[in-house]
Amino acid sequence: MFESLKPSKLYSGVFSSYNAPLNVVWIENGLYVVKRACIFSAFISENIKNSNKYIFQNWAINSIDNNRDLNKSLSVFFILAFEKIDCVEDFKDTLSKWWYLVGSFDINKGDTIFTKSSPFGNRNFINSFTKGIVSNIFGNNYCFILSDCPSTPGTEGSPVYLTNR
Structure with missing residues (x-):
């Protein structure tokens, strides 16, 4: 499935045939809240995917035969939706603005x-x-x-x- 997805592009609607409902749990006012969600879209970080090639060269996750590819699994981010999103383009625009904002933070050693x-x-x-x-x-x-x-x-x-x- 992920082989067809290219990095640095927001994909929506490609998971509809795979999309089993998920339970998302959080605490609000001291009580557990559970809501059903589904995968709305996915994003593959090109920076993480390329960095993984040399940082995690010989690592494997949950694999007896050391055959899992971390480059693919650690670079994928899923965006969950609790309700149907009516205007996909507005949502994509909001996510793009958020992604730009996150990338502009200045973080340094010692912070x-x-x-x-x-x-x-x-x-x-x-x-x-x-x-x-x-x-x-x-x-x-x-x-x-x-x-x-x-x-x-x-x-x-x-x-x-x-x-x-």
Whole structure:
């Protein structure tokens, strides 16, 4: 499926035949909220895909025979929709503006950052925060951030927040 997708392009509607409903869970006002979602679109980061070729050269994930290709799996981002999106072009425009904004942040070694645990990890860790510093920045266009923030199991890939200067 992913072989046909080209990096740095937002794809929507290509998952309709594969799209089983997903349950997305988060905590709101101390209560667990569960909503059904589906994959609206996907984006493959060219920076991460190209950086993975040399950074994770001999790594494999969940593969006894070391045959999984990290270049493909770690560079894919899915955008989930809770409800039907009526105007796809407006949504794509909003995502493009957000992507440009994210790419314009200036982050440096030594900066203080916070991470918030992912809703896809252990329920006991949902909405947990950790604090650390940026230890290194590397990869194509500095797409990877190495930090000393503690990571609870299952929360890898969580949001990272840069403190105000």
